[in-house]
Amino acid sequence: MADYSWPAPGTHQTLGRRLSRLDGPVKATGAAKYSYDKALPGMLHGKMLTCPHAHARIVALDVSGARSMPGVRAVRVIQDVGSEIQWAHDEIVAVAAVSEDIARDALRAVRVEYEVLEHYVIEEDPNGTFEKKEPQERSQGDPDAGFASATTVVERELAIPQIAHMCLEAHGQVAEWQGDEVTVWASTQGVSTLPQQFVDGGLETKAANVRIRCDYMGGGFGAKFSPDRWGIVGAQLAKDAGAPVKMFLDRDQEVAVAGSRPSTFAKIRAGATADGKLVAWESETWGSGGRPGTGAVPVPYVFNVPNQRKKHTSVPTHLQSSRAWRAPNHPQACFLTMATLDDVAAELAMDPLDFVLANLELTGRFEATYREQLEIAAERTGWRERWRPRTEFDDGPLQRGLGLSLHTWGGRGHQSRCDVAVNPDGSVEARIGTQDLGTGTRTVIAMVLAETFGLEIDQVTVRMGDSRFPQSGPSGGSSTVGGVTGSTRRAAMDALREVFTRVAPMLEAEPETLVARGGRIEVDGDSTRSMTWQEAASRIGAVAVTVGGRNPGRGKLNDSGVGGVQIADVTVDIETGVTRVNKLLAIQDCGLVVNEKLAESQIYSGLIMGVGYALFEELIADPHSGRLLNADMEFYRLAGIGDVGTLEAVLMQGPEHQERGVIGLGEPPVISPGAALSNAVANAIGHRVPRLPMTPERVLETLMAAEAAEALEEKA
Amino acid sequence: MRAFAYARPTSLEEALDVLKRPGALPLAGGTDLTTLLKDEVIEPEMLVSLADVADLRGVEHRGSVVHIGAMTPLAELIESADELGLDAVTQAAREIRAPQMLSVGTVGGELCQRPRCWYFRSGFGLLAMQGGRSMVPEGDNRYHAILGSGPAYFVNPSSLAPALSALGARVVVASTQGERRVLIEDLYQVPLREDQSEFSLADGELVVAVEVPTPDGPSGAVSSSYEVRPRTTLDWPLATASVAVTTDSANVVTRAKVVLGHVAPRPWVDLGAGEALVGRELDASAAAGAGAAAASGAKPLSKNAYKVRLAQVATKRAVLKLAAREETA
């Protein structure tokens, strides 16, 4: 039986190199065509009328004005009279017209009458909800005894709001029919899974007739796993009209219906003994992911406190259903936990680094990893020299602070299939039904081919982003890199063995003794018996050698489970409340690093998104209208390049990591920034800003409340 | 966006003539106007592009004033204001941190841009009235007014207006009826009813220029602006203060004008803060005094008490900038 493995540590030809992504130049020049850019001859423009109310029933609907409008080619009612609408911007009617303007005019000609119903959108007060859910309770150990043994108990109320995915490329697709078959250029995280979902979603055809394409993708972050209503109706309109239809969401729709991360509000108590050992945790949490509410986040995070009591209540609101957001539930849990622990350390007058080290045995499997990472992190930031207690300040309004956080993630490779073909002219090609979300998947697959065949990366071709290729899983859970490298490596190794078998007689060697290296095939240990790759390929016959590979499969090519440590360094202006990030440092393990540069890019992007939700991002709903007030890029603030400070990524490498095989990295780096930045701000200003994002107003409110409390104390 | 007629006159006279038509609006750089159209916040019958009216563009000395044409791009304004020592203006305009905005946006458009109040931009009107009540006091008012007595709670969005106002600038307003001049702060009014405008312009009137007293003239002043902004990228300030002072030979303030931005529906001329500066030397203590006096009488809404402090800090820091300038001079 064939054996599958990565080359031994130290023998890599391509893996681990700092190669630039293959699609960098076409993206930078604009030559790369995203699904959003697709323009087909005769293409119509689709638009959807959405509901202005957060909760309403449709009592009358008349689309005749739209149907009779010149230039309108198809009209579909998505939700008809009698439907109950559960959030603002829910889709009611879709039209396809010869221009975007006519499509919008047509929507204005639609008459809808709503019976407006009561809504509830501010989950901060959970008692206001229209649908009380039973709280889930869990406990472990003996929480009462735990708290009784604690000498220090900290109580905190913390909150982290609903935020958006804010993909730069909006959700949507272009659909074109040819007879019974439809091709959909989608902005998607799952080219292989979408065909069946289109059928399940109501598209009147067979999955075999649905072809999904996605060459380049402008961000998904967990929000783009399904065809969605606009996908189905867009394809239906195209069928009705007999012409391709482009249907992408406008930005306000995108924000209101195409993805959010659930909120969590928490009342937390945590207890520790005088020597700094965490002994007890109690939390009451609630939160919302819109209409379905939301489940509990995994607190206490990373640290398995021996005695725990937890209660969580899901709070439905009249807002869109949340979607997976990069590392679902982890950033919330991480913030709630690490902020509380940091406050316990402050209460104990302990350096939080020492406090974390004192409790590291509670982290389980990754204890050693964390210990090593903490050492690196402390050294890189000069923590031991620079950290000072919250009670010490600089002169003047600018206060500097350091904050620390830990996180964990899985990242095992998903199911994936890949075909690798070696052509007689020496060209090598992979065909795989995966997608490149902008993470570098295309480049990583090419590197596995190059490594296996001993070629340079520009000598191989990767074909992907098409559901006609062998199926590969959707890109979620940081599962893609492990999945596609696994299937590609297995296929490539088998294809290479096939080539070896055919050329071995010419080199008067056994196939098992051959290796592919530096563009040649040679007998291992005897480079005098060798031939160029080209020559070898020309001997395989008239037909390409094509081999399929899959993941999971034999041999250890990927693994799951990582730890990470991050440190934030901030300066807060205590007069204006404005926080500036000086530096964010991330120490991360992820097994075998396929491409160091791309891996660092993943970390940078996680840190940038992290600064966003730590300092700026928040969906703001209006209590009266039930509508979002900042469904735009103006008051839904994203971090700009000048706002993120210096970003530093340190990847844990070396044989012990490489031997684990490939582990996903997309998600872990985004988990800790909220907590690390919150802790840094607390360290700078002497008080916990209880809510993310830490906007100037929140920082000032925290300081003003502290001043008021001090004034009261002085009086007493 | 709905269909509209479009005119592109080549002379001011012609422009004023078309602007007389009901439902006609001037189009300058279009950076705000196109957003308003796309969001269907406004539905003008006609847009009158000022791009080809050459007379409206440029900065020049005219006697004791600097004359700034309404169609002068913000980038050009920054260059001229910097040369002319209109520091409050330079500093405020530089904070609009997008090269695109600075090269396309114009002085007239910046002064006449509409409020960014999210209720207004969501189509609820300037006063955000629903069933006879404003949605703002019980809604999300974190960025709304802390000064003024309602019923309007939006804040004036202009960065230039407080700076120009501090310097005593006037706008030149023209229509087919002729020209008039008004102080910058009086270009704005507080609408009391939903059908009223936040500008004191009559139908068909156009801002053609701004006139700023020259700093080196008899009424010349030194000036500065300070803005509190959440991000370094293109964003909106949370509060701003512009200060202009004249001092005597002993560095004692003889006249001072402090104007706050983003705290009220109009640029807020803060008399108290100005008075606190008069008779004092420009130093840290005077700055602190002006800061403490600023925004007095503020009535914050449920979510914006923090703005009172920001207006005070902005005032203090604007004065501190002047003090630092005196020191290095």
Ligand SMILES: Cc1cc2nc3c(=O)[nH]c(=O)nc-3n(C[C@H](O)[C@H](O)[C@H](O)COP(=O)(O)OP(=O)(O)OC[C@H]3O[C@@H](n4cnc5c(N)ncnc54)[C@H](O)[C@@H]3O)c2cc1C
């Ligand atoms: C994210 C973001 C952040 C921003 N931050 C700031 C900021 O911090 N500070 C700031 O000041 N601005 C800011 N801006 C706004 C920007 O400065 C304005 O959009 C721009 O200055 C408007 O100029 P314009 O020439 O494009 O005006 P237009 O869009 O053409 O016109 C704006 C309005 O003024 C009217 N108008 C134009 N010219 C005249 C005239 N001569 N007489 C009478 N009425 C006229 C128009 O009819 C229209 O109603 C920001 C914008 C964005 C999107």
